[in-house]
Amino acid sequence: MHGEGTVAGEVAVFGCEDGALVYDGEFTKLEAPGEFGRTGNVFTTETSRIAFGDHRSDPDAEGSLLSAVTLIDTATKTLEVVPLPEGVQYTFRDLARGPADEAVLLGTDGAVHVMDEDSGELIASHPVIDAWEGPAEWQDPHPAIKVHDGIAYVTEPAADAVHALDLTTGEVIASAELDATPNEIAVVAG
Template identity: 45%
Template sequence: MNRSTRARTLTGTALALATAMALTACGGGDDASSDAEPKKQTKSSEAAAVKNPVVASYDGGLYVLDGETLKLAKTIELPGFNRVNPAGDEDHVVISTDTGFRVFDAARQEFTDAEFKGAKPGHVVRHGGRTVLFTDGTGEVNVFDPADLAGGKQPKTRTYTSAEPHHGVAIELAGGELVTTLGTEEKRTGALVLDKDDKEIARAENCPGVHGEAAAKGEVVGLGCEDGVLLYKDGKFTKVDAPDDYARTGNQAGSDVSPILLGDYKTDPEAELERPTRISLIDTRTAKMKLVDLGTSYSFRSLARGPHGEALVLGTNGVLHVIDPETGKVEEKIDAVGDWTEPLDWQQPRPTLFVRDHTAYVSDPGKRQLHSFDLDSGEKVTSVTLPKGTNELSGTVAGH
């Protein structure tokens, strides 16, 4: 990456926005909630399709916005705490509720008939044209092709049930291998790999507290541990040891064009809520970890990757840090929002980062605002003030 370091004072001038496509990070919470049915929408079939929709949750429902203008297209009433993740195509997102995963057609602003019921819906992972859902309460893993969501019907799925329910995660690779975590409700220990016929071909149980995943260039999968990162590469597991005895890297973000994973880095096992200032950069080529101190803390909703593989971190100082993953150098600082403090409760709102192609979306719940930024220029594209402050922030993303 050859980009100069520059701190920007951003303007509100709207710029042309590149067509939105692919890249995101994996969140780090445990539960979702909402067992209430959404209020029926009227004339939904007549609603104009939203271009490159962005979906944000608020206390009581969902906002659907145009990804280019940030114009509010629809408000969907849906009580409770609901999580939002890209489904893997240009139209849909997956909403996690108390009853399970529900597929929402964000372009047409309506729920479809596709649903995966189960207690405690957890991680949603997209990779290589496949989307994987992990239901913590049952240990069930469901894999589907997001192209099958067209038409609003239930997609054909590959299903695997873990030996024990746990807060887990899974990812399917191009050859059909399914990498999925091992654990119980009390203890998580590592991961195993199944071939396309669901035969176990690899196992590692040296990843205490396994949490979160990310894929790097060459389909190298990283899983966070409490003492480093577990890599699955070329058919076998490799452990990347952290420099500290306890070092939780439970949230990661990967890029198809970079061999280096971005992770958080927490070293206090007794903290009610640790607010780290260091991030981890895991080189999947050398199985080495580099730490970078940003001088500001961040949250699990602060990590993402840019279109060129750059590591992106939204700090509690309100700055979006653009980092060269090869060197760890902060190449650019984008003033996104004001100073903020991470709440003790992970379900409570805080500024959140969502990245799609060349655009970074940053929420400011305290001011009820949402901003978009052009990552190539570092300039603000546009902003919107919403009726209520938002919590989760996501949108449609086709591909990885």
């Protein structure tokens, strides 16, 4: 299973094709608007009641770019779909959480966008890589983001590179060229 996470208070959240499922001792189904509203990936922290997820409203758009995100409030048991600013899209590899529970998104405009986890309001945008287009197939290399200790690690397959962005300052603090094209990324604490 993928698309699950645990928020503050050990409340479990599961993404579904038509919303999300919350478990806090009993199951609650949160419906997405429309006939189809898939949340396939959720990003959680142990200190926040909010789960941050992707949102796909077209059942036939497997692997395509997405233009809205889902905020699942486990305390109020609500699901909100938040549209992104015009020109900003992403894929399932482009969501993360920041050090203060912010919702973090790597957009096709090449910027890392930081959103307030409660409102979905855009707090900051930090340019990191060149603008990019979505992959033809979801498995094809395309930019991805992972956050660890306040640093966002961003892959740039078109340049065979990876970049480190300090989310506090918005500054790219390191970049490295790779001997291969990055496809997915994981951060391992040492």
